Amino acid sequence: MKFRRDTGAESETTREEVRAMAEALSLYRSAMRHIAEREAAHFRVVEPRPGRSIRFGMLLAPALTAAVAAAVLVPVYGHLHHHTPAPAVVVKTSQPGPANTLANVDDTVLMNQIDSELSEDVPDALRPLADLSSQTTNASAVSEKKNVTQE
Amino acid sequence: MEEIAGNELAIDKREQAMLELADFDEVVRVYRPRILRFLLSSLTDRDAAESLTQECFLKAWSARHQFRGDSSLSTWLTRIAVNLMRDHLRSRCLRFWQKTRGSSLDVLDISDWVPDGRSSPESLTVARDRVAAVWRAVGSLSAQQRAVFVLRFVEEMELDEIAGTIGMNLSTVKSHLYRALAIIRERMGGAK
Numbered sequence: 001m002k003f004r005r006d007t008g009a010e011s012e013t014t015r016e017e018v019r020a021m022a023e024a025l026s027l028y029r030s031a032m033r034h035i036a037e038r039e040a041a042h043f044r045v046v047e048p049r050p051g052r053s054i055r056f057g058m059l060l061a062p063a064l065t066a067a068v069a070a071a072v073l074v075p076v077y078g079h080l081h082h083h084t085p086a087p088a089v090v091v092k093t094s095q096p097g098p099a100n101t102l103a104n105v106d107d108t109v110l111m112n113q114i115d116s117e118l119s120e121d122v123p124d125a126l127r128p129l130a131d132l133s134s135q136t137t138n139a140s141a142v143s144e145k146k147n148v149t150q151e
Numbered sequence: 152m153e154e155i156a157g158n159e160l161a162i163d164k165r166e167q168a169m170l171e172l173a174d175f176d177e178v179v180r181v182y183r184p185r186i187l188r189f190l191l192s193s194l195t196d197r198d199a200a201e202s203l204t205q206e207c208f209l210k211a212w213s214a215r216h217q218f219r220g221d222s223s224l225s226t227w228l229t230r231i232a233v234n235l236m237r238d239h240l241r242s243r244c245l246r247f248w249q250k251t252r253g254s255s256l257d258v259l260d261i262s263d264w265v266p267d268g269r270s271s272p273e274s275l276t277v278a279r280d281r282v283a284a285v286w287r288a289v290g291s292l293s294a295q296q297r298a299v300f301v302l303r304f305v306e307e308m309e310l311d312e313i314a315g316t317i318g319m320n321l322s323t324v325k326s327h328l329y330r331a332l333a334i335i336r337e338r339m340g341g342a343k
Contacts, residue, residue, distance in 0.1 A: 021336055024281035025304050028289075031282055032305050036188030039197055 171224050172215055179208050182225060185306070186232050192301045193236050195290055203235045210235075222315060229306075229316045233298050240294040281339060288338035296331040299324055 172178060186207050190200040210231050211218075218227055289297060295317075302313045314324045 017336070017340075020281065021332075021339060023278070024285050024339060027278055027282045028285040029305050029307075031286075032192045033188060036184065036191050039191060039200070040184045040187050 172218055175212055175215070178211070178224065178228075182228050183208065185225070186228055189229065189232055189301055189306060190236060192289070192305045193297050194239065195286070199239060203232065203239060207232045207235055226312070226316050229302070230318070233317055236298065237294045284339045285335055288335040291338070292331050292334060295319075296327045296334070299327040300331040300335075303328055 183204060187200055187204045190203050190207075191197065194200050194203070207228060211228055218224075222230075289300060292300060298317060299313055302308045302316065303310070308316070310324050310328070311321055313319075314321045317324065319327075
């Protein structure tokens with residue numbers, strides 16, 4: 001009988017343990033569900049809808065790649081083409097707008113002016129240089145004569 | 152006759168799952184809380200759970216054409232989440248960060264939520280201690296044991312459903328669950 005009583009006490013203890021564990025698991029489940037709901041609600045406020053964010057992210061990645069590629073390639077391309085001479089472009093940019101309009105208005109006057117300036121032997125602005133060049137021409141002529149006499 | 156009816160039912164379920172998957176925004180809206188709950192219960196880390204939940208749906212979106220409707224959408228998503236959780240727990244780098252993470256759920260967060268309908272403050276304290284002990288014990292389980300335990304006792308899934316989700320035999324699922332419960336029981340005994 002004593003053995004029976006012990007067994008009964010043991011089974012009572014086991015039953016109590018199982019009951020306590022079942023209760024703890026139930027409480028744990030409730031707690032986890034409550035916390036997950038709270039986290040999900042918090043997450044929803046902070047973040048946009050995940051489905052859309054997934055699509056947005058999928059669109060954003062190629063867009064970012066394209067932007068980075070453009071940021072790298074455009075300066076390189078510009079740098080390479082910056083050194084190539086483009087006289088037509090330089091002339092166009094160097095001429096102010098009003099001059100162009102004047103030129104368009106009276107091309108014949110301008111052409112005549114240019115012809116007259118070119119037909120002159122030496123333009124006024126280059127007159128001092130013309131003297132110098134004449135001197136150097138004389139000097140070179142003298143040195144040539146010297147060389148000839150030495151020979 | 153029964154076989155034909157069973158096949159038709161399976162086809163209906165498959166079509167339903169495929170239709171459900173077509174509206175992915177709705178899929179995310181419906182299943183995200185459950186996936187987040189599973190990952191949060193398994194990892195006890197808010198940031199990791201949220202990050203893996205996002206990754207789960209991203210993977211599902213990427214692989215949506217491979218989904219043939221053999222299982223329910225819920226099972227398919229949970230399977231992806233279980234695999235992500237395993238990878239996360241396996242990662243040595245993340246194991247290091249698990250020790251120093253700042254976004255982990257505090258045991259007080261868990262135990263403080265115990266409903267305050269107890270007869271006495273003592274019983275309330277005992278209940279909180281028990282929940283905290285379960286929470287700590289779950290943290291010490293292996294990835295497989297944890298997945299099985301959470302799917303059974305938090306998600307309240309049937310054992311064969313768990314076996315299908317995790318890709319294990321039913322006997323293996325029972326074995327993992329038995330071991331998990333033994334560890335938790337032992338820890339609870341220590342908490343007394």
